[in-house]
Amino acid sequence: MDQENRVFGNEEALPAEGAALPFGETAGSLTAAAPVRPHRKRRVDQEEIWGTALAAIPLIGFFLFGFIPLMMAFVMGFMDFSEAYGWSFDGAVLCGFDNFIFVLTDPQFWQAVLNTLIFGISTLISLVLALIIAYLLTRDVKGLAVWRIIFFVPYVCSTIALTLMWKEMFNPAWGIINQILGNTDLANGAINWTGEPTAFYCMVIIMSVWSGMGYGILLYSAALTNVDQSTVEAATIDGAGPFRIFFCVVLPTISPTTFYLLITGIIGLLQSFATTFTLGSSLTTQSLTIVYYMYNYMMAYDLGVAGAAAWVLAIFILIVTLIQFIGSKRWVKYD
Amino acid sequence: MTEICNVVSEQPVSSLSQEHMERERRAYEERRKGKMRNRKVRAAAAKTIIYAILALYAAVIIFPFLVVITTSLKTYQDATHIPFQWIPEMGFTGVNYKTVFDYNPQMNAEMSSIIQGFVNTLLYIIPPTVIGLFTSSISAYAFSKLRFRAKNVMYAILLGTMMIPGMIMMAPQLSIYDMIGWIDTPLPLMIPGMFGAAACVFFMRQYYVGIPDSIIEAAKIDGLGFLGIFFRIMVPLSVPALLAQGLLGFIGGYNDFMGPLLYLGPAELQTLQLALRTLSSTFGKEPNVVMAACIVALVPMLIVYFVCQKFFINGIIAGGLKD
Numbered sequence: 001m002d003q004e005n006r007v008f009g010n011e012e013a014l015p016a017e018g019a020a021l022p023f024g025e026t027a028g029s030l031t032a033a034a035p036v037r038p039h040r041k042r043r044v045d046q047e048e049i050w051g052t053a054l055a056a057i058p059l060i061g062f063f064l065f066g067f068i069p070l071m072m073a074f075v076m077g078f079m080d081f082s083e084a085y086g087w088s089f090d091g092a093v094l095c096g097f098d099n100f101i102f103v104l105t106d107p108q109f110w111q112a113v114l115n116t117l118i119f120g121i122s123t124l125i126s127l128v129l130a131l132i133i134a135y136l137l138t139r140d141v142k143g144l145a146v147w148r149i150i151f152f153v154p155y156v157c158s159t160i161a162l163t164l165m166w167k168e169m170f171n172p173a174w175g176i177i178n179q180i181l182g183n184t185d186l187a188n189g190a191i192n193w194t195g196e197p198t199a200f201y202c203m204v205i206i207m208s209v210w211s212g213m214g215y216g217i218l219l220y221s222a223a224l225t226n227v228d229q230s231t232v233e234a235a236t237i238d239g240a241g242p243f244r245i246f247f248c249v250v251l252p253t254i255s256p257t258t259f260y261l262l263i264t265g266i267i268g269l270l271q272s273f274a275t276t277f278t279l280g281s282s283l284t285t286q287s288l289t290i291v292y293y294m295y296n297y298m299m300a301y302d303l304g305v306a307g308a309a310a311w312v313l314a315i316f317i318l319i320v321t322l323i324q325f326i327g328s329k330r331w332v333k334y335d
Numbered sequence: 336m337t338e339i340c341n342v343v344s345e346q347p348v349s350s351l352s353q354e355h356m357e358r359e360r361r362a363y364e365e366r367r368k369g370k371m372r373n374r375k376v377r378a379a380a381a382k383t384i385i386y387a388i389l390a391l392y393a394a395v396i397i398f399p400f401l402v403v404i405t406t407s408l409k410t411y412q413d414a415t416h417i418p419f420q421w422i423p424e425m426g427f428t429g430v431n432y433k434t435v436f437d438y439n440p441q442m443n444a445e446m447s448s449i450i451q452g453f454v455n456t457l458l459y460i461i462p463p464t465v466i467g468l469f470t471s472s473i474s475a476y477a478f479s480k481l482r483f484r485a486k487n488v489m490y491a492i493l494l495g496t497m498m499i500p501g502m503i504m505m506a507p508q509l510s511i512y513d514m515i516g517w518i519d520t521p522l523p524l525m526i527p528g529m530f531g532a533a534a535c536v537f538f539m540r541q542y543y544v545g546i547p548d549s550i551i552e553a554a555k556i557d558g559l560g561f562l563g564i565f566f567r568i569m570v571p572l573s574v575p576a577l578l579a580q581g582l583l584g585f586i587g588g589y590n591d592f593m594g595p596l597l598y599l600g601p602a603e604l605q606t607l608q609l610a611l612r613t614l615s616s617t618f619g620k621e622p623n624v625v626m627a628a629c630i631v632a633l634v635p636m637l638i639v640y641f642v643c644q645k646f647f648i649n650g651i652i653a654g655g656l657k658d
Binding site for chain 1: 381382385386388389392393395396397399400402403406414415416417418419470471473474476477478481482483484485486489490492493496498499500501502503504505506507508509510511513514518526527529530531532533536561562586589590592593597608611612615616622625626628629632633636637639640641644647648651652
């Protein structure tokens with residue numbers, strides 16, 4: 001990408017001279033003769049206008065619906081909305097770091113962070129399982145397309161519908177999972193998935209792994225087909241066994257994909273909301289996520305606390321991204 | 336080398352040692368065959384294990400759907416029956432689906448809430464998906480094929496916006512939309528998307544960079560303008576990529592929950608996902624009805640997925656492999 005931009009950069013500097021352009025004959029023949037120059041210049045100007053205008057459309061959208069809210073979010077965290085009317089800024093007053101202090105000393109907020117981290121176990125599990133399945137798919141199995149289609153189904157399904165489905169299957173009294181486990185008698189030690197904290201965490205993790213693996217499988221299997229076969233053969237000749245090959249040749253080659261999946265997985269996780277919101281169990285403490293926490297305060301018209309929590313969330317995401325970027329220099333192999 | 340060979344072959348060999356050699360050779364061949372057979376057996380075993388694991392995982396994926404389908408076709412007594420029955424005692428019934436399609440919490444509404452939700456969802460997501468696809472791709476065309484001074488800076492900013500997690504802007508967006516009177520209208524779900532999405536621009540740009548510049552130079556000589564080049568050359572050449580991105584946008588919009596939840600209060604404005612949630616809390620004690628509603632909500636997207644899976648899967652792979 002860089003390479004290509006640099007080529008364009010050169011070209012921008014050159015057209016007035018009409019000399020050696022990267023795109024050989026065509027561009028050269030357009031600009032070689034002196035009389036053509038003014039014509040060429042006019043066209044470049046038009047290109048400048050059209051290019052800037054067309055490229056600006058998404059940026060204008062971002063400015064209106066992204067940048068302005070972002071700046072407002074920054075202000076919001078420092079404002080007290082208790083006197084404000086509805087969600088508007090009328091009547092809101094500056095209050096310094098009060099909201100941040102409130103959020104950071106609120107045990108509920110830290111509970112939400114803890115819950116998010118526990119749910120995060122699912123990201124790691126689904127990463128490992130997705131890699132295994134994707135690796136098996138590269139061992140020239142028949143019907144690759146069919147396997148892929150099946151494995152990817154959960155990705156296109158709505159979170160709400162999937163959550164309701166799983167909630168029904170995890171129903172402690174008659175759900176099929178407790179029936180498979182052979183105990184549906186709650187009074188007699190059956191697992192109370194929606195009522196007991198540890199079981200609840202397990203339920204959410206199982207659901208997330210089930211619905212999140214498809215994406216990983218797809219990206220991993222694409223990455224695995226790009227693994228250089230000659231390196232694998234060389235390793236085989238050198239006497240490396242299948243496990244050695246996997247850990248020393250394949251795994252380093254696909255590390256960019258792992259890195260990408262980890263980042264998107266963790267960022268998605270920090271923003272998770274719909275699953276536990278829909279579960280709506282009696283375990284309000286355990287189903288709280290950071291976004292759920294923000295949602296509660298937004299619905300209570302306390303935008304100050306929601307804004308402060310948003311900033312804390314943003315800082316978490318920034319830290320995660322930075323750690324991974326620094327870490328990636330050590331163990332991600334781009335070539 | 337040849338000399339040595341000659342020496343070896345010319346050496347007189349006794350019949351005994353010849354016999355011995357013959358036996359050795361046979362034994363060796365036997366062993367080799369055995370090894371080959373072993374290897375074949377082992378390969379076959381590995382294949383079987385691989386297929387077994389894949390089939391197991393496929394079963395894990397499909398199993399919940401089967402459970403939900405049978406449950407949605409049961410009466411309440413059968414749905415909560417222990418042990419679980421694949422074929423219910425009282426037979427299959429379609430009555431739950433009738434309940435779902437008749438469910439209408441406001442008696443004055445024209446349509447049942449699920450159908451209303453479905454219609455609303457389509458109305459809300461098709462215009463931004465189509466227009467957003469157009470703006471994203473035309474801007475991707477500018478980023479890939481036009482020359483202008485601010486290009487690199489603008490592209491860097493655009494990519495930077497992808498790093499910002501959307502949830503941070505949730506509260507201020509709510510406040511802005513409240514100020515300009517967009518709350519309880521579908522506008523917050525529609526208008527921002529019409530400006531195109533950074534991820535989509537990125538993906539389409541990657542695609543357009545691959546289209547050779549010679550085609551574009553030729554079109555310029557033939558007198559096509561910048562828009563002409565986009566519509567006559569870039570769009571026809573990128574139909575699969577456009578479809579993939581359009582599908583992704585469509586599925587994302589269809590399954591969106593947070594946006595509608597925040598911005599759409601009145602029941603007649605609700606999307607399918609919201610209707611599903613309302614219905615599930617009303618019929619919280621009747622799993623058979625809730626499961627029928629889930630199936631109703633899932634089926635349209637599953638049909639789209641199975642029909643377009645090729646574009647879809649390729650789109651995901653291409654979109655995920657950034658650089």
